[in-house]
Amino acid sequence: MSDSLFIDDFRNSFKGGTRQNRFSVTGNIGAAVKRALTGTESLLVKAAQFPPSTVGIIPVPFRGRIAKIPGDRQYLEWPISILDDASGGLYKAFQDWSSLINSHFGNTQSPDWDDTAGTLAEWQVTHLDLEGNPIKRVTLKNCWPVEVGSIDLTYDVLDTVVEFPVTIAYDYFEIDRSVGSPGLPGVTD
Numbered sequence: 001m002s003d004s005l006f007i008d009d010f011r012n013s014f015k016g017g018t019r020q021n022r023f024s025v026t027g028n029i030g031a032a033v034k035r036a037l038t039g040t041e042s043l044l045v046k047a048a049q050f051p052p053s054t055v056g057i058i059p060v061p062f063r064g065r066i067a068k069i070p071g072d073r074q075y076l077e078w079p080i081s082i083l084d085d086a087s088g089g090l091y092k093a094f095q096d097w098s099s100l101i102n103s104h105f106g107n108t109q110s111p112d113w114d115d116t117a118g119t120l121a122e123w124q125v126t127h128l129d130l131e132g133n134p135i136k137r138v139t140l141k142n143c144w145p146v147e148v149g150s151i152d153l154t155y156d157v158l159d160t161v162v163e164f165p166v167t168i169a170y171d172y173f174e175i176d177r178s179v180g181s182p183g184l185p186g187v188t189d
Contacts (some may be wrong), residue, residue, distance in 0.1 A: 012150065018127065018135065023048060025080060027123030027143065030097040035089075044090060046163055047081040048125055050138055051173060077146055077167045078123075084162040094166055099174045101144060120144055123168065126179075135180035140170040 025045040029035040056071030084091055100110040100119060113120070120142040127136040149165035 016128065016130065017088065019077045022128040022130065024126045024128060026126075027058070027140075028121040028172045029090075030100060030119050030121055030144070035093040035097075041085075041090070044085060045080055046083050049079070050125055050136065051078045051140065051170075052076055053173070073172075075170060075172055077169050078140060078143075078147070079164050079165060079167050081165050084164060091148070091151065091164055093143055098145045098148050123170070134176075137176035137179050138173045139176065140168070140173045142171040143168045145169075 018095045024042055025048045026042045052075075054074050054076070056074060058069040058071045060067045060069055080122070082094075084089055100112055102109060121144070123140045123143050125138050126134045129135045145166055146169045147165070147167040149167070151162055153162075
């Protein structure tokens with residue numbers, strides 16, 4: 001049970017909270033494509049999330065009970081939604097990045113694809129406070145596009161802009177402890 005039942009105590013502790021619509025996403029769309037999503041283009045990422053990570057469970061039977069031992073950490077793919085700019089440039093850039101991995105026609109990997117030469121990218125997700133200051137940031141490491149989603153076109157939709165989803169795979173993420181609250185003392189990635 002809480003130490004206080006007063007709304008003013010809650011408000012003083014909560015301080016207005018954070019908002020889901022205050023965020024920034026930046027990253028490189030593969031070095032060979034030579035396109036970065038920074039500055040005003042980062043505003044075209046309509047939706048993102050702080051990606052989850054899961055520590056697996058290793059069940060070990062012991063005398064009629066199951067001891068749950070912490071296992072390995074896993075990272076799921078990271079979905080983002082992007083507003084299509086007037087030239088379609090971002091959609092084309094993501095398609096080009098994907099084509100480096102496996103071309104649409106030839107079913108081959110581009111000679112420009114090299115895991116060690118920066119074709120894999122870093123992406124950052126930053127949660128902002130009400131004044132635009134960063135309060136949480138994660139950097140996703142070794143990113144590449146698993147899927148560049150469809151763009152739906154139809155005559156019967158009015159007052160709507162085009163957006164498309166992209167699903168990014170990555171190896172792991174790092175939490176930037178230099179912004180916002182540092183978290184638990186002594187914890188590092």
